[in-house]
Amino acid sequence: MNILHKDTVSGAALLALAALVVSMSLDMGTGAGGETLTPSFVPLICAAGLVVSGAFLLLRGLRAEGGMPAILDRRIAIVMIALVFYLWFFHAIDVRFGVWAFTLATMLAFGIRAPLMLILYPVALSAILYLSFSWGFRVVLPTWI
Amino acid sequence: MDLIAFSDILQGAVQVANPWIVFFLIVGVVIGMIFGAAPGLTAPAAIALFLPVTYAMGPTSSMALLMGIYCAGYFAGSIPAILINTPGAPSSAATALDGFAMARAGEGDRALSTAIWGSLIGGLFSLLLLMTIAPLLARFALTFTSVEYFSFALIGIVCVAGISRGSLTKGFAAALFGILVSTVGIDPVSGVGRFMFGEPNLMGGIPQTTALIGLFAISQMLLLSKKDTQDQIVLPTQKAASQLAVLRDLWRYRWVTFKSAVIGSLIGVLPGTGPAIASWISYSDALRAAKPDDKFGQGEVKGVIACEVSNNAVTGGAMVPLLTLGIPGDPVTAILIGALMIQGVHVGPFLIQQNGSLFVSILLLLFLSNILMVAVGLSARKVAAKVLQIPPGILVPTICMMAAIGVFSISNNAFDVRLVLIFGLIGYLMVRLEFPTAPAVLGIVLGPILEKNLRNALTVSDMDFSVFITRPVSAAALIATACLLYVWLGPRKRSEVHPQPEKL
Amino acid sequence: MFKKQIIRLARIAVAMGAMIGGPAAAQEYPVKPIQMIVPFGQGGATDQVARLMAAPLEEALGQPVVIINQPGAGGAIGLSNLTKARPDGYTVAIGSDSTLGARPLMSETGYDADSFTMIARLVQIPSGVAVRADSPYETLNDLVQALKTGRLAYSGSGVASGPHLAMAVFLAQQRVQATFVNSDSNQDGLVKLLSGEVDFLTGGGSNFPALFGEDGQSDIRVLGLAAEERWPFMPDVPTYREQGFDYVNSQWFGLVAPAGAPQEIVDELSSKIKAMVETPEFSQRLEGFFFNAAYLGPTEMDALVKEDMQNVRPVLAEIGLLKN
Numbered sequence: 001m002n003i004l005h006k007d008t009v010s011g012a013a014l015l016a017l018a019a020l021v022v023s024m025s026l027d028m029g030t031g032a033g034g035e036t037l038t039p040s041f042v043p044l045i046c047a048a049g050l051v052v053s054g055a056f057l058l059l060r061g062l063r064a065e066g067g068m069p070a071i072l073d074r075r076i077a078i079v080m081i082a083l084v085f086y087l088w089f090f091h092a093i094d095v096r097f098g099v100w101a102f103t104l105a106t107m108l109a110f111g112i113r114a115p116l117m118l119i120l121y122p123v124a125l126s127a128i129l130y131l132s133f134s135w136g137f138r139v140v141l142p143t144w145i
Numbered sequence: 146m147d148l149i150a151f152s153d154i155l156q157g158a159v160q161v162a163n164p165w166i167v168f169f170l171i172v173g174v175v176i177g178m179i180f181g182a183a184p185g186l187t188a189p190a191a192i193a194l195f196l197p198v199t200y201a202m203g204p205t206s207s208m209a210l211l212m213g214i215y216c217a218g219y220f221a222g223s224i225p226a227i228l229i230n231t232p233g234a235p236s237s238a239a240t241a242l243d244g245f246a247m248a249r250a251g252e253g254d255r256a257l258s259t260a261i262w263g264s265l266i267g268g269l270f271s272l273l274l275l276m277t278i279a280p281l282l283a284r285f286a287l288t289f290t291s292v293e294y295f296s297f298a299l300i301g302i303v304c305v306a307g308i309s310r311g312s313l314t315k316g317f318a319a320a321l322f323g324i325l326v327s328t329v330g331i332d333p334v335s336g337v338g339r340f341m342f343g344e345p346n347l348m349g350g351i352p353q354t355t356a357l358i359g360l361f362a363i364s365q366m367l368l369l370s371k372k373d374t375q376d377q378i379v380l381p382t383q384k385a386a387s388q389l390a391v392l393r394d395l396w397r398y399r400w401v402t403f404k405s406a407v408i409g410s411l412i413g414v415l416p417g418t419g420p421a422i423a424s425w426i427s428y429s430d431a432l433r434a435a436k437p438d439d440k441f442g443q444g445e446v447k448g449v450i451a452c453e454v455s456n457n458a459v460t461g462g463a464m465v466p467l468l469t470l471g472i473p474g475d476p477v478t479a480i481l482i483g484a485l486m487i488q489g490v491h492v493g494p495f496l497i498q499q500n501g502s503l504f505v506s507i508l509l510l511l512f513l514s515n516i517l518m519v520a521v522g523l524s525a526r527k528v529a530a531k532v533l534q535i536p537p538g539i540l541v542p543t544i545c546m547m548a549a550i551g552v553f554s555i556s557n558n559a560f561d562v563r564l565v566l567i568f569g570l571i572g573y574l575m576v577r578l579e580f581p582t583a584p585a586v587l588g589i590v591l592g593p594i595l596e597k598n599l600r601n602a603l604t605v606s607d608m609d610f611s612v613f614i615t616r617p618v619s620a621a622a623l624i625a626t627a628c629l630l631y632v633w634l635g636p637r638k639r640s641e642v643h644p645q646p647e648k649l
Numbered sequence: 650m651f652k653k654q655i656i657r658l659a660r661i662a663v664a665m666g667a668m669i670g671g672p673a674a675a676q677e678y679p680v681k682p683i684q685m686i687v688p689f690g691q692g693g694a695t696d697q698v699a700r701l702m703a704a705p706l707e708e709a710l711g712q713p714v715v716i717i718n719q720p721g722a723g724g725a726i727g728l729s730n731l732t733k734a735r736p737d738g739y740t741v742a743i744g745s746d747s748t749l750g751a752r753p754l755m756s757e758t759g760y761d762a763d764s765f766t767m768i769a770r771l772v773q774i775p776s777g778v779a780v781r782a783d784s785p786y787e788t789l790n791d792l793v794q795a796l797k798t799g800r801l802a803y804s805g806s807g808v809a810s811g812p813h814l815a816m817a818v819f820l821a822q823q824r825v826q827a828t829f830v831n832s833d834s835n836q837d838g839l840v841k842l843l844s845g846e847v848d849f850l851t852g853g854g855s856n857f858p859a860l861f862g863e864d865g866q867s868d869i870r871v872l873g874l875a876a877e878e879r880w881p882f883m884p885d886v887p888t889y890r891e892q893g894f895d896y897v898n899s900q901w902f903g904l905v906a907p908a909g910a911p912q913e914i915v916d917e918l919s920s921k922i923k924a925m926v927e928t929p930e931f932s933q934r935l936e937g938f939f940f941n942a943a944y945l946g947p948t949e950m951d952a953l954v955k956e957d958m959q960n961v962r963p964v965l966a967e968i969g970l971l972k973n
Contacts, residue, residue, distance in 0.1 A: 010578045014318055021325060024340055031335025032808055032829065032968040036604040039332040039339055042596045046321040046328075053318040071577055079370040079541065080570075083363070087549055087566040091559030095550065103542035109370075110538030125543060129550050137194040139554040140684060140717055193691040193718070197700060290846040291830075331722055331756060334831045336808040336970050338756040345729040345759035349721025416840050417833065470843075471859055472836045479834070483692025489937050493859035494868065556690075557717045558730065601830050605802055605846055 004068050007061030014054030021047040078109040094144040099126040149501040157505025160205045161513070169206045170510060173213020174517045178525055180214070181221025184231045184362035185548025187354050188218025190555050192480050204488035205506050211484055212507065215477055216514040219420055219457050220264040220522060224529045227256045227449075228380075231361045231544075235353055236420035236456040238361070238586045239428040242308060243441065243448030248380055250444050253530065255386035259449045261522040262391055263402065264457035268515040270406035271413060271461025275468070276508055282462075283469040286414045291605065292612050294415070295598035296622035298591045301422055303626050304429035305584045306633040308442065316584045319575065323588020324595075326351055333593075334600045346560035353421075355552050355561050356589050359568025360575075360582050362548045367573040369537045380533055388523070394446055401431050401447050402454050409455030413462020419475040420456035421590045427455035433629050461511060468504060470494050678738060678914050682713040685904075686742035688727025690720040694855070694938050695902055698772060699743055701934050702925065709921045723807055724748040725758050728905075732764040736907040738914035741768065744905040747811040750958040755809055755970045762954050766910040769922045770903035770945035770953070772935060774853040775876035776815035777886070779869045781842060784849075789873040789892045792849060796825035801848040804830045804838040809970055811900040814961050815875065816851035819889075819896050821964045829968075843868055853900045855939035858882050875899070882939045901943060903950050919947055 002008060025040035025047070072080070082105045086098050103122035112118060133139045160166065180191035191214050199207030222233035227244035240260065247256040274282060302320065309316020329340045330350030341347040395402050405427040412423035431451035432441055439445050463474030471493035473479035482492045490500055497504045532540070552565045575582055606612040614620045685703065689695040696718060703714040719727035725748050734740035744765065753761040778789065786792045795801060805812035808831045820827055830847050832838035835856045842850040854874050861867045865885070874880050875889045875898040889896045904922065906915065925931055926944040935942055945953060965971040 006578050010315070010318075010580065017322070017325075021340075028339060029337050030969060031332065031337035032970045035608055036334065036600045039335045039337045041600075042592075043325060043328050043339065046325045049321045050318060053314045053321070056314050057318075069577055071574070073372040075372045076367060076370045080367060083367075083545060083569070084566060087562050090549060090553065090562040099546045099550075102546060106370075106542040106545075107538050110536070110541070112536070112538045121539065122542075125546060129546060133550055133554055137554060138197075138715065139194075140557060140715055141550065141553070142559065196691045197716070200697075200700060287840065287843045290841070290844050333808060333833065336755060341757065343757060345757065346721075346726055348729070348756065348758065349726050417837055470839075472840055479836075480690070480692040483694070483697060486694070486938060487697055491859035493861075495859075495862045498862065556721065556726075557719050558721075558726070597831070601846075604828055604830050 002062055002064055002067070005061035005064050005066060006068050007057045007064060009061070009068060011054045011056070011058030011061055014050045014057065018047040018050035018054060021050070075109050079106055082106065082109075091142050093142060095141040096126050096130050096143070099129055149497065149505065153501030154505050156502035158509060160502065160506050161209075161509045163205075166206055166209045166510075167513075169202075169209040170213045170513055171517060171521075173210040173215075174217040174514055174521050175213075176210075177214035177217030177219075177518075178221045178224075178521055181218040181233050182224040182525075182529060183547055183551070184225050184229070184233055184365075184544050185358050185551040187234050187551075187555075188214060188222070189476050189480070190354070190551065191218055192477055194554065196480060196484055199484055200487050204485065204490055204503060205510075207484055207488065208503075208507055209510050211481060212510040213514045213517065215481075216264075216268055216457065216460055216511065217518045217521065219460060220260065220453070220518055221525075223260040223264075223449075223453055224257065224526070225532075227253055227260065228529060228532055229365060231365045232357070234420070235357050235586055235590050236424045236459075237452070238357070238421070238583055239308075239424045240449055240452040240456075241361075242428075242583060243443075243445050246442065246444035247446065247449070248383065251381040251384050252386070252444065253380070253383045253533075254526065255384070255391060255446070256449050257526045257529070258386050258388055258391040258523070259394060259446055260453040261519055261526070262388075262395055263405075263450050263453035264522075265515055265519050266395065266402060267406050267409050267454040267456070267458035268460055268511070268518070270454075271410040271458040272508065272511050272515070273461075274410050275461045275464050275511075279465045280469050282411075282414050283466045286411075286416070286466060287470075289415065289618065290616075291598040291602040292616050292619045293622065294417070295595060295602055296613060296619040296626070297412075297415075297418075297426070298422070298594040298598065299626045300429065300622055300629065301425045302587060302591045302595060303629050303633075304425050304432070305587060306630060307429055307432040308583050308587075309581055312579070315580045319580045319582065320584040320588040323585040323590075324592035325588075326356060326585075327353075327589050327592030328596065333597055334604075344560075346558065351564060351589075352555070352561065353589055354555070355564050356568050357586055358548050358552055359565040359570075360572035360585060362544055363565060363569025364572030364576055364582070366541045366545050367569065368576060369541055383530060383533070395450065398447050398450055401434070401450055404430060405451045405454035406458045409458025410462035412455070413459035413474050414465045416466055416472050416474055418594070419463075420459040421586075422594070423459050424452040424456040425587060425591070427451040429629060433632055457515075464507070464511070467492065468496055468507070471496065678917060679710050679712040681739060682715050683710065683738075684715050684717055684734075684740045686717050686719050686727045686731050686740065688719055688721070688724035688742060688744075688748065691718050694940070695724075695743055695745070697938065698902060698935070698940065701931070702771070702922075705925045705928075705931070706921065709925065723752070723810055725752045728752075728765075729759040731905070732760045732907050734907050736766070736909035736911075738906060738910050738918065741904055741906045741918070743771075743902055745811065745902050746900050746954075746957055747809065747814055749903075749905065750954045751809065751814055751961045751965070753972075754958065754962060754965055755972050757972070762958060764908050765905040766908055766915055767947045767950040767954065768904040768906055768915055769919045769926075769947065770901055770943055770950045771922070771926060772940040773899040773901035773943040774855045774940055775874040775880055776812060776898040776900060777852060777854045777857060777871055777874040778816065779842065779850045779852065779857060779871045780848065781845070782868050782870050784870065786849070786872065787870075789887075789889060789894060792872060793823050793825060793894075796820070796823070796827055800826070800828060802828040802830050802846070803849045803851060804832045804841045804847040805851040806832055806835040806838055809965075812851040812853060814964065815898045815900070817964050817968060818898065818960055819875070819894070821967060822896060823894070839869075854880055854883065858939050881941075882936075899943075901953075903945070915947055 028040040180186045222237035223240040226232035226237040226241035230245040244256040305320040409423040466472040731742040
């Protein structure tokens with residue numbers, strides 16, 4: 001029994017997704033239109049396929065050797081947390097500040113220590129992206145001021 | 146072309162032979178290159194963002210700018226696909242399969258050059274069709290109904306079996322996941338909301354490019370952040386390719402090239418399709434015809450040829466129904482209708498008759514932008530290859546931020562940025578758990594076409610499934626699908642005797 | 650010491666802000682750029698009308714009008730996001746007949762018709778019906794008679810879109826039924842009509858004139874337009890009324906603000922728009938899209954939305970689209 005094998009985990013995830021799809025498909029209704037396949041038809045077919053492949057992977061994983069590959073290390077974790085935080089609250093953060101802060105944080109995480117680079121690049125990237133989108137294309141980007 | 150008077154041809158040529166027009170064309174090609182190549186930005190986004198700019202320009206100059214973006218943008222998606230395995234557009238996802246494998250073998254330059262020349266051939270071939278038999282082709286496309294569209298899409302989707310390296314089960318699951326993603330939102334057939342989790346922003350579904358950017362660009366950047374460099378993507382020094390050798394390749398594989406050009410043009414002609422479908426169908430056709438010693442998925446140049454020839458052949462093909470019937474053939478031409486309308490040009494079956502000189506100008510502009518695309522592309526590939534020398538510490542934040550702002554700007558909606566994030570995390574997990582991501586893109590692109598047309602066809606036929614085999618074109622497509630499945634799944638069992646190395 | 654200074658500065662800033670912001674907001678609207686959400690993509694007819702309006706509006710109001718394209722779900726996503734904006738008159742959106750009234754009856758949109766303050770209706774397009782040129786149906790009556798005996802299929806731009814609902818309400822009035830086959834856009838519907846997949850097409854009148862040559866030849870035949878009187882862009886096509894069917898329906902676009910927008914700002918905007926819509930230049934530009942300028946004030950527009958909802962609700966229930 002290898003519960004932590006990557007195939008076991010992915011199989012379980014697929015089964016969970018299939019269960020979610022099925023539970024959400026059941027009360028979908030039929031909607032308008034003539035007599036045809038219901039809106040839940042294709043999702044249910046997909047769910048069935050996921051159950052089959054999920055179960056197959058689960059069983060294969062249980063019998064296999066080896067464990068999960070490492071999902072995170074410190075650097076990925078830092079980049080990921082910064083990314084999740086910034087992109088999730090994208091609407092609430094001034095884009096000039098957000099791009100600058102994210103770039104700086106990522107560069108630090110990658111071990112870039114050259115002061116000139118750390119000062120110039122985040123500012124430059126933030127300025128270029130902001131100016132080209134908001135002035136060039138008149139896109140209204142989130143800003144505080 | 147007896148439809149067009151000689152004076153119109155002359156006038157159209159004179160309009161194009163204007164330094165400003167040429168200037169706008171070059172600007173368009175460069176913009177298209179940048180938007181197509183930058184992960185997170187796409188050619189349709191470039192057209193949409195630049196369209197308001199053209200409102201103040203004349204019809205010929207606005208067409209020059211947009212045609213330049215159109216041709217170059219469709220090609221340029223393959224640059225990041227080949228170099229950093231991050232397709233700039235759904236149509237380049239198939240290119241990444243072999244193109245990136247070539248780059249890993251140090252043949253990135255050859256792959257890029259092949260993509261450039263292949264795009265030129267595809268573009269010119271479809272332009273030739275547009276010039277000669279456009280009205281005929283458009284009429285032919287109009288004989289197809291939902292039944293045929295469904296069967297065509299089926300040819301594309303069984304491609305999953307061909308491209309699922311590693312594990313067929315995982316490829317299959319990824320494709321199903323892609324189809325499920327495409328069902329989110331208000332169901333176009335019945336009007337019922339599906340999988341919306343009470344979020345009004347999901348009413349319109351998950352935009353394909355948003356999902357793609359997340360699955361490829363963001364996940365690739367997370368992978369690059371991995372500390373231990375052992376399984377990071379370290380590309381060897383790239384060999385410079387001889388352009389002559391590339392052209393010789395295209396000649397040696399002329400049959401693949403020709404078939405892909407035909408497929409691309411025809412898919413372009415069909416309304417409601419686009420370059421993504423064209424490239425998958427040509428790729429699957431190239432796979433079907435593979436010789437035993439072809440190494441598809443591991444750097445087969447024919448794979449790049451098939452995708453790139455056909456996705457640029459869509460440009461001319463998609464103009465066919467637009468200019469002859471007023472019906473757009475792909476997402477970009479749908480936007481072009483608006484561009485022409487604001488210039489007071491009514492896009493409909495009488496466009497060529499009423500605006501003969503404009504039609505000639507458009508043909509010339511398409512021709513010139515294809516030529517310019519090669520010129521700019523060949524010089525840009527040197528610059529683009531420098532991307533590989535950028536340290537990851539700079540590349541990661543740059544691409545993440547560009548993707549976030551680019552996605553936001555398409556529909557000014559911060560919700561789309563969240564979607565990109567979610568798909569980035571999913572994509573990252575998929576790669577870590579060794580699920581191929583290309584089948585997921587295939588599902589996202591083809592899922593809606595399959596589902597919509599299946600259900601529409603059954604509505605019209607009163608739930609009679611036999612329509613799919615009684616209509617000849619559809620029956621032929623279904624037979625082709627069965628052949629493909631046999632080719633891929635049949636010998637697979639036998640191939641266990643001499644298993645191919647599973648890389649990536 | 651330093652802290653005190655900051656507090657003092659802050660107090661001054663607040664006071665100044667109140668002086669500038671407070672009274673000015675009421676009296677001198679607008680004091681900053683106005684954002685106009687267009688819930689459709691760049692290049693579409695709605696986008697172009699909005700951009701046509703932006704320039705003269707900027708001139709009349711003395712502040713920039715910034716267009717924000719927020720496409721999705723046939724216009725519902727942009728409207729849904731509008732209702733989350735502050736109702737201060739600085740964020741407005743283009744709404745349409747089907748998105749304002751009917752859409753919230755069908756699915757969870759995050760808004761309903763009361764979430765908006767109507768400002769002005771801008772343009773309208775009569776609903777129409779077309780068949781292939783080789784179709785046996787020469788008049789609207791032929792079509793209705795055929796529907797009484799057999800089942801026909803029709804298409805239009807999207808399920809529950811304005812054109813679909815227009816035809817569904819008409820069919821319900823005639824007590825006949827037809828099968829609706831969804832299309833993604835009007836052009837997609839035209840493909841289905843021309844390929845013979847469906848028997849007739851419902852669509853806004855503005856889609857049809859470009860399909861006719863100078864001498865009137867075309868692949869399609871427009872059987873009727875549901876306008877009050879003959880439509881200037883297609884004077885040969887009879888109205889529904891002329892053919893004995895008392896049915897008037899049009900697709901329209903109008904400007905809305907989030908509910909609770911101050912009345913004086915709404916009136917100000919509405920009167921500026923009225924003046925602009927009535928200029929001959931504006932009508933002339935609209936002709937390029939085959940749109941009619943059709944100004945309606947806030948109250949009339951509100952009544953129109955409510956009336957449309959009344960008409961469409963039973964039909965939605967019948968075709969199974971009413972939200973439960």
